[in-house]
Structure formats: C-alpha cells, structure tokens
Amino acid sequence: MLTDYHLHLRPDEPDTPPERYFTAENVARYREAADAAGVEELGVSEHVYRFTQALDLWRHPFWEEQARDDLDAYCEFVRGEGLKLGVECDFVPGAEDRTANLLGPRPFDYVVGSVHFIGEQAVDHEGWDVWEGQGDADEVWRRYFEALAECARSGLFEILAHPDLVKVWGRSRPLPERDPRHFYEPAVEAIAESGIAVELSTAGLRKPVGELYPSPGFAEMCVEAGAPFALSSDAHLPEQVGFGYDRALEFLGELGVEEIAVFENRERRLEPLPAAVGEAR
Ligand SMILES: [Zn+2]
C-alpha cells in the first residue's frame, strides 16, 4: 500500500480561506492526483497554527497572524469527505498538557508532530529565519535535533514530520562542521524509545536542499533502531500528491524497508509496500 498522509489542501500563503480550499471540488483534485500516483490512502494534516484553538498552545506573532480557522469545522469537513483525518502539530515545549487537551478529544486518525521553530525563530521560514545573525551551524543543528528528540519523546504524535528539516536551505545556509550523525544521535534514541513512526517525506526534493527527508545516514540509524516509516509528500497543491514516490520507494528498498505505517483512530498497523520500484506510478 502507498499512503500520502501529510497533505495540505492549500498553499501556506495569506488569503487562503477555508471556503475556497476545503471544498469537495478541491478534494476531488487531490484524489485524482492520488489515483494517478497509485496512492491508496489519502489523509489531510493542516497546520495546527491555522486554527484559533492553537493560540492556547503558543502566542508567537506568526501564529497570532495565522490563526483564523476553526479546528472542529476542519475535522468535520475532512471526515465528511472520507479522507483520513490528521493535523500537523508543532511541538511547543512547555505546552505538552495543553497540546494533549487540544488533540485528545478530537477524532484524528493520526497527528503529525513537527519542529519548525527553535526558540522564537524557524529553520524553514524566511520571515523568522533562525540563520539571521546566527552563524553557528553546529549550534543550530544541535538545538534543532534536541527539539526533535523532545517532540518524539512527548508521546503526543504518531508521525515525526520531515525529520531533518533543518537542512531545507541546502548550501544557501551554513552547514555544520561535525559529522551530522553526531546530531542525529539524540533524536534516534528518542525515536527508538517512543516508538513514533518516522516520516519519509518527498517534500525536500522540491526545496533548495533537493533531497528526501530524512537523509540516508539518518534513515539508516532509524532502521537500525527499529523505527517504522510513514510515507508522505507534504503536498500543498494537488499536483504534488505522491510527488517523487519512485525515488522514495527506491530509497526505502535500499534500506531494506518493506512495510509502511498505516493509521486509523491513532492506532498504527504495518502494510507491505509495493514490491518493485515503478509500480507506484
Ligand atoms: Zn512542516
């Protein structure tokens, strides 16, 4: 089976109201793209900070500006369309109980946990760029992977999103001098202890870094630690559904991964991946 669980029904841009994107017509476009890519299970995971309820977790100025929609209306819409229901929830240190209270009562099939911010600044956001005035790549990478470890260990999430997002800018930002495996280590330890599924995301192929998340070195360590993988494109447009899946399947094949995590009601099971590369498209 192939899944695409980490999907957004709209671009991360201003003036993208739910009335325009959370529609049956838009879902039909995503489904069509999924069929063409051989993706059987489709789930939506909108950013938690697009919902007013997220302001209970964090009042970062970016979140204040983004929080416009109602989380329950979103859940009802996605369920009504027969899609798997997810949400991409940032790990907010210190807000673990409030995060559990926000997620727990709602009918999610899975929650994708992500780290975009370290402190007040983001690793992937030009408006809040962690690299501005911050030259020490070793320090940024260390803090990012420590936050990722906390995110995994929190037990709040089923899937760990784009696990090495800190590399998103590729060579256009400073790179650490140390072997990156040194930074992966605490995160892999937390992944192993928590049992969270690691997202293999093709989104990195569309970004300056031009690579899958996670990198081969990180992915190998996850396999050694016995972590299961979930498969997603992080699409923000219909044409990005199942994007780069041939590359992803080849990568998983090389790692010896033969099964993929599938979710329902926040419970996980493993399903076999298509045997041969190319079958997916
Ligand atoms: Zn993300």
Ligand SMILES: [Zn+2]
């Ligand atoms: Zn996303």
